[in-house]
Amino acid sequence: MALEGIAERNFLVVGRVGMDLCPDPPGTSTPDATTMVVGMGGSSANIAAGLVKLGCKAALVTSVSDDAVGWYCEGQLDRYGVKRTYVSRIRGEERTSLAVYETRLEDHQSVIYRNNAADFQMTVADVEAVDYSQFGALITAGTVFAAEPSRSAAFRAFELARAAGLPIIFDVDYRPYSWPSPEVAEEVLSRAGALSDVIVGNDEEFGFMAGDIGKGLAKARDLAQGAASIVIYKMGHEGAITFADGAEFRTGIYPVEAVKPTGAGDSFMAGFLAGLSEGRPMKEAVLRGSACASIVVARPGCAPAMPDTAGLEDFLAAHPGPTEC
Template identity: 75%
Template sequence: MQRVLAGIAQNNFVVLGRAGMDFFPDPPGTKTEEADTFKAGLGGSSANIAAGLVKLGGQAALVTSVSDDSVGRYCLRQLQNYGVDCAHVKSVGGEFRNSLAVYETRVEEHQSVIYRNGAADFQFTAQDAAEVDYSQYGALVTAGTVFAAEPSRSAAFHAFDLAQAAGLPIIFDVDYRPYSWPSPQVAEEVLSRAGALSDIIVGNDEEFGFMAGGIDKGLAKARSLSKSTAKIVIYKMGEKGAITFADDQELHTGIYPVTALKPTGAGDSFMAGFLASVSQGMLLQEAVLRGSACAAIVVGKPGCAPAMPYPDDLETFLAQHPGPSEVKE
């Protein structure tokens, strides 16, 4: 555990995975098919996490591939604007394209359409992974979509090996997106393999259930991972809060109820807020709660990376909010 916490305390992260462009109808509440105006923002799970970490005062380098076109350059420019280190963001030509998410800033009848055919980020290679000097970072962070296709899958496992050899803890957000995978069977096998190599695993009840072969088995899966390979496992349960497994303890925490504008971006903001809080030496329970507060902030605003809080935003939210909900067993 001390190795993991010491790595996070450096507050300097190498993040594997995609950056994408988000489109969302404006004003909030508008259906996509009825929209005349759209706004754009940086998206993609790993890019969101990296931007969130930097906005909260940390350092983050993204390792990925983007398309060699205007959309890829848009993503690169946005990453740079947030202060994310893009030294290991590679442009790829041909017919590879950046992922695009078109989603609504509305909860009722929310629609989200993801375009991932020929995704540029799946062109992340083992050579790309080997070009990173992992000793310059405190921890490696990734989301499950990096494993969904080759060559990115093998490259990500190679990055795991290199990071572990350099002494970095591995932080893994399961982030299962069925549309990215060739089959549920492949996803279950690969995500379970990644989880077994990780020091910190974050996922929701459905994702752990998926890895275990049934949602009713998800909690037991999370608990077993914490007792075997992982140092910290966070089992998220939506409005019921979360259970954090660490050092043979189970910490139950609630959420910060808000009037949500949309459901997207919460998990990425949670991860950024949690890691930023751990890096500041906060106890796990407080770090999880602050991650939950970051998630609440993001679902209350349009966009994903643009909605991620700065430290003042987080402190203001915590000061004005009545507090987390009671834990629902």
């Protein structure tokens, strides 16, 4: 599958949006909190917001509960400029995801409420209502596959995107608490990876897909030798290994004083894809993704912490790096 659609800078993003709550001021533990700051969360929504901040267009496909939390998420999508034509409201016992996480590294706590998650109620009919011809590429994160009917809907979205000529971009995003068992997750995520053109994950996620953490790099290499055009194997502070065009290269990171561990992956994806969409060389696009990840972990919040184009350029101009590999 050719990746030319990425250059259209118009992305269809499938997956969850949620509400984040963070104890304030930064550094406060949740048990000690008297004030919380609210923000938009959810991997897919964060990626979409990051792309829009970097000058791209993005639309989200998901379900939210028809209540104040769901309405808040809709309003936040509007605020960030993410199109929500394909965001459906549902009524029942399902609820939009809620995350409580701390802006601190030591003893960091992150608690995510996803029992009866509303986004898992996304249906095949929801994804069949999308006009795929309006978009250049499809992005999704692995959590969308963790339960039905969302799993079947996401695979149907892959089929429809493929038929419309859109490249499929897959962030593995393995969250054990969302899945019925590791065995189901391994099978389903591997199936999704085999259908994707661009695959991004960390060393633990590729290791999980391989059935052994020590075999993660080999798994990434195998996927790159199959249908995928680009595979990025992230290794945290050790940088990333990218497989593309029959070659592989390693990149470092931009060291920062981190205030939290969350949000880096979503920001990386947004920065990387925005860089590719601008026609930048592969290595430069990966490094721009790494810079975006560093910016986010050095600030409170996830979507609110993601840089716009001017902020990214200022960071790259002023910040030493990347580290040598």
